[in-house]
Amino acid sequence: MDKSQVQPEKRTGVEQNMIEKGKISGSQMAIMMNPAIFATVLLLVPAITAKHAKQDMWLSPIWASLIGFLAVFLAYKLNKLYPKNTLIEYCEIILGKFLGKMIGAVYLFFYLHITGIVVREYGEFVSGTFLPHTPMLFIFGTMILVCSFAVYGGLEVIGRCSEMIVPVVLLFYLVLFIMLIKDLHIQNIFPMMANGVTPSLVGSIVPQSWFSEYFIIAFFLPYLSDQEKGLKWGMLSVVSVVFFMVLTNFTSLLLFGRLTSVLTYPVMIAARYISIAEFLEHLESIVMAIWVAGTFIKITVFYYTLVLGTAQWLKLSDFRPLVFPFGLLLLTFGAWSANSLQELSHFLSTSGAFYFLSVQIIIPLILLLIALIRIKVQQNKGTVSG
Amino acid sequence: MKLRHILFPFISMIVLLLSGCWDRQEVNDLGLITAAGIDRISDQTIELSVLVYIPKSAGSQQSMNGSSGGGSSQTLVRSATGITIADAMSKLQEKLPRHIFWGHTEVFIFNDQLAKEGLAKQIDFIMRHPQLRERSQLFISNQKAKEVLSLLPPLERDLATVLRELEAMKMGMEVTVKNFAEMLISDSGDTAVPWIKILPPEEGKKKKETIAYIAGTGIFKKDKLVGKIDDSVTRGVLWLRNEIQLATVTVKPSGTNGYVSVSLQKANAKLIPEYGNGKWKIHLKTEAEADIVQNTTQLDMANPVVIKDLHKQLKKVIENKVNLALVQVQKKMKADIFGFGDAFYRKYPGLWKKQKYRWDEIFPNVEVTIDTDIKIRRQGKTSVLSVIVPEEVKEK
Numbered sequence: 027m028d029k030s031q032v033q034p035e036k037r038t039g040v041e042q043n044m045i046e047k048g049k050i051s052g053s054q055m056a057i058m059m060n061p062a063i064f065a066t067v068l069l070l071v072p073a074i075t076a077k078h079a080k081q082d083m084w085l086s087p088i089w090a091s092l093i094g095f096l097a098v099f100l101a102y103k104l105n106k107l108y109p110k111n112t113l114i115e116y117c118e119i120i121l122g123k124f125l126g127k128m129i130g131a132v133y134l135f136f137y138l139h140i141t142g143i144v145v146r147e148y149g150e151f152v153s154g155t156f157l158p159h160t161p162m163l164f165i166f167g168t169m170i171l172v173c174s175f176a177v178y179g180g181l182e183v184i185g186r187c188s189e190m191i192v193p194v195v196l197l198f199y200l201v202l203f204i205m206l207i208k209d210l211h212i213q214n215i216f217p218m219m220a221n222g223v224t225p226s227l228v229g230s231i232v233p234q235s236w237f238s239e240y241f242i243i244a245f246f247l248p249y250l251s252d253q254e255k256g257l258k259w260g261m262l263s264v265v266s267v268v269f270f271m272v273l274t275n276f277t278s279l280l281l282f283g284r285l286t287s288v289l290t291y292p293v294m295i296a297a298r299y300i301s302i303a304e305f306l307e308h309l310e311s312i313v314m315a316i317w318v319a320g321t322f323i324k325i326t327v328f329y330y331t332l333v334l335g336t337a338q339w340l341k342l343s344d345f346r347p348l349v350f351p352f353g354l355l356l357l358t359f360g361a362w363s364a365n366s367l368q369e370l371s372h373f374l375s376t377s378g379a380f381y382f383l384s385v386q387i388i389i390p391l392i393l394l395l396i397a398l399i400r401i402k403v404q405q406n407k408g409t410v411s412g
Numbered sequence: 413m414k415l416r417h418i419l420f421p422f423i424s425m426i427v428l429l430l431s432g433c434w435d436r437q438e439v440n441d442l443g444l445i446t447a448a449g450i451d452r453i454s455d456q457t458i459e460l461s462v463l464v465y466i467p468k469s470a471g472s473q474q475s476m477n478g479s480s481g482g483g484s485s486q487t488l489v490r491s492a493t494g495i496t497i498a499d500a501m502s503k504l505q506e507k508l509p510r511h512i513f514w515g516h517t518e519v520f521i522f523n524d525q526l527a528k529e530g531l532a533k534q535i536d537f538i539m540r541h542p543q544l545r546e547r548s549q550l551f552i553s554n555q556k557a558k559e560v561l562s563l564l565p566p567l568e569r570d571l572a573t574v575l576r577e578l579e580a581m582k583m584g585m586e587v588t589v590k591n592f593a594e595m596l597i598s599d600s601g602d603t604a605v606p607w608i609k610i611l612p613p614e615e616g617k618k619k620k621e622t623i624a625y626i627a628g629t630g631i632f633k634k635d636k637l638v639g640k641i642d643d644s645v646t647r648g649v650l651w652l653r654n655e656i657q658l659a660t661v662t663v664k665p666s667g668t669n670g671y672v673s674v675s676l677q678k679a680n681a682k683l684i685p686e687y688g689n690g691k692w693k694i695h696l697k698t699e700a701e702a703d704i705v706q707n708t709t710q711l712d713m714a715n716p717v718v719i720k721d722l723h724k725q726l727k728k729v730i731e732n733k734v735n736l737a738l739v740q741v742q743k744k745m746k747a748d749i750f751g752f753g754d755a756f757y758r759k760y761p762g763l764w765k766k767q768k769y770r771w772d773e774i775f776p777n778v779e780v781t782i783d784t785d786i787k788i789r790r791q792g793k794t795s796v797l798s799v800i801v802p803e804e805v806k807e808k
Contacts (some may be wrong), residue, residue, distance in 0.1 A: 154542065213754075216759075
């Protein structure tokens with residue numbers, strides 16, 4: 027209530043051109059980004075990395091995290107140059123109006139596409155394991171609806187939502203692994219690096235594409251209340267994701283050994299395998315809860331970015347009117363993004379990696395270089411004329 | 413207000429979405445299957461028999477409070493034939509008024525005939541079906557699986573519970589679907605599944621009032637049954653696989669007429685592979701702790717000399733068991749169910765890569781040395797015999 031009273035005052039302030047008036051703290055961003063990367067990873071990654079890395083699969087996320095650190099660093103560097111703007115806005119500043127709009131459009135389509143993919147992954151898992159007869163459109167629909175409410179609420183709402191949800195989710199996740207300890211066989215990780223580092227590096231290509239999604243913080247850094255800590259919290263967030271990914275891969279490896287690569291959802295089956303004193307069993311619904319809550323944050327973060335970016339691209343004064351129409355668009359993108367889980371998984375583990383990396387690492391890298399050169403040139407001009 | 417105008421239709425839409433009625437399944441519409449048996453009927457067809465849990469009789473039994481300890485038909489066994497399990501299952505559904513629900517299936521029994529043809533084809537269904545659990549246990553039986561399932565166990569609710577509880581004792585190998593699949597795609601590649609046998613009913617009891625028990629282990633070359641070992645040989649296999657948990661070992665100390673029985677409290681085994689000069693060697697290192705549970709000799713168990721002799725005897729017994737398992741499984745059936753192949757792969761990955769294709773030839777000739785270290789920790793509460801017997805001796 028009192029927020030609506032505060033807002034009109036803010037509108038007259040310096041940040042007149044900012045569509046998003048909310049502020050989040052660095053820690054909120056870090057917490058929010060954890061499931062935004064990790065949620066979809068936890069189901070598919072052990073199987074995908076195991077295919078290439080075999081018993082070294084637990085190393086792959088560590089290699090892949092380098093891309094995550096790079097993505098955070100790029101977003102931070104660009105934000106330092108343009109502290110009040112998001113990616114879509116400084117694209118235009120850096121590349122000029124026409125080219126900037128073009129690259130902006132590429133990003134918007136990209137985020138529309140990945141959000142569609144995430145929605146699809148969510149739907150595939152829910153319908154594949156629990157609700158086989160429910161039309162997938164309804165599974166998408168319920169999730170997108172909830173997410174659109176969160177997006178409608180704005181960045182602050184998303185930040186607080188994740189502060190509430192994420193710790194619970196991660197705690198449950200840890201508990202699952204603790205309950206599996208007695209079924210783990212440590213000898214499965216040997217021989218370590220039998221074929222050198224290569225298999226684990228090849229296995230890290232797909233997780234890299236997930237880690238590159240960290241570049242999305244380019245949309246949140248301008249709204250941090252403690253901007254100078256953005257880098258620190260971003261990096262910490264990457265570390266937390268690495269920790270959970272290594273834990274996931276480690277457990278799947280020690281529990282299933284070579285079987286990991288042929289399982290569709292290793293974590294799910296791991297949870298089903300828990301049996302303590304013959305009564306603590308059938309815990310897969312916990313995985314489901316983790317998955318739904320985690321994907322909720324993930325879809326919300328990407329959905330928000332998409333809507334905010336579009337509003338900024340079109341230079342609208344508010345992003346809220348776009349929320350529900352985009353929800354409808356996501357529904358169709360979820361349905362169109364793949365024909366089946368096999369196709370989706372194949373896309374993610376082959377061409378997908380290059381697609382993600384080129385949009386989220388290569389283009390920002392080029393942007394940063396151009397921006398740095400431009401500033402240098404301008405400074406030189408300044409010193410010449412001055 | 414504006415917001416309210418937008419929200420209202422959306423909130424009312426949630427009602428439509430929340431129902432989730434496509435996958436609605438009422439518990440009273442489900443036929444909970446607790447065990448399944450698969451038999452080979454003809455060259456093409458198999459017979460799937462399922463043990464359906466009857467909730468009504470379980471409830472009434474509780475209210476009658478033990479008046480029926482069994483015997484009354486609390487179990488329902490239905491079967492249908494088909495080309496695959498999935499095919500038979502759809503035929504079975506025609507004969508069952510409730511939806512087949514696999515979520516609680518704990519036991520799968522395969523007939524020997526199927527096991528000889530290869531279990532992997534059948535396991536595929538279990539691994540693939542979303543309801544089925546990777547912790548379901550596998551058994552093989554030379555009697556018809558349908559007959560085994562239709563037994564009426566006197567103590568437990570049904571045969572699924574009996575087999576699960578027996579397996580939980582860890583007297584034999586514990587093979588879940590996951591373990592089986594893991595063994596199958598491991599470097600050793602050979603598998604084993606416990607085999608069960610119907611216990612002859614006690615005199616005066618009806619033919620069906622009995623249980624099936626785990627009589628030993630079926631040894632598989634890849635996924636095809638090649639032979640069976642009995643429970644005492646299985647003990648040796650357990651030592652090699654480091655799965656030994658409960659065991660009572662009885663030995664005859666040198667120079668006495670009686671026996672000493674000890675029960676193992678802790679046991680640990682480790683395979684150490686060694687390769688040199690083209691020779692493949694496995695060193696089995698075992699450590700165990702035991703308590704004395706019975707002593708029929710006059711020996712004083714507090715005497716360190718006696719204990720030392722006992723250690724030696726125990727060592728011999730355990731090594732004999734392991735050797736027995738090696739002779740039967742390694743030399744005769746030539747199936748690497750001990751994980752020797754994996755042990756070599758872990759220690760010598762390069763060598764393994766080059767020699768893997770020859771493993772079938774190498775395996776039977778792998779030299780196994782055993783090093784057992786067993787220690788007696790406790791001698792029990794009292795030792796009556798050691799006080800009484802010596803006096804008898806004096807009187808003589």
